[in-house]
Amino acid sequence: MDLRQGFDIARYIRAIPDYPKPGIIFRDITTLFSNPYGFRASVDELMWPFLQENIDYVVGIEARGFILGGAIAHELGCGFIPIRKKGKLPAQTIGQDYTLEYGVDTIEIHADAIQDGDRILLVDDLIATGGTAMAAVELIKRSGGEVVAACFVIDLPDLGGSAKLIEAGVKFHKLVEFEGD
Ligand code: AMP
Secondary structure: OOHHHOOOOHHHOEEEEOOOOOOOEEEEOHHHHOOHHHHHHHHHHHHHHHOOOOOOEEEEEOOHHHHHHHHHHHHHOOEEEEEEEOOOOOOOEEEEEEEEOOEEEEEEEEOOOOOOOOEEEEEEEEEOOOHHHHHHHHHHHHOOOEEEEEEEEEEOHHHOHHHHHHHOOOOEEEEEEOOOO
16 A cells, blocks of 8 residues: 555445345445545545635535544534434424435435525535435525535446536535446
């Protein structure tokens, strides 16, 4: 491992065929996160473009976006706000339906979490069809926040999510990409 050449993030992401259903290749980042160089490299490389961007909050998407988002918020010295699956947040929420690569669901954010004009960095582990990320962008905008960028460890460009974000005018940052789904 020659860290002067950067850490090879893609090498530490495990591919699980046919999970959670036949035809899906699940990109498992637990093997990246359990490596001490892997976790630090992922967090650092996701957040460095935004060090001077005056981010007010990192918004992380349940559940793997919490692991990354908490560490990134700590490094940026800003707050962290969770977006969770329907029914998990205790106070008043606003919700948004979305289509997942493997299903349909609703995500929610606390209605009072974001104030008008807050500068937000959106974080998740992976973007596939972009349904989740676009719903999260919608929730942030409806809350009055400005999405400075959305960042992901993994992009699956063939599924079109990153193109959707860029088309919607959202700045997009990813660390690795894999062909196919
Ligand atoms: P999508 O809404 O289609 O962009 O899906 C993104 C969300 O679903 C992220 O929160 C991912 O964690 C999860 N996800 C979708 N497809 C995969 C996959 N092939 N491997 C791992 N996680 C995935």
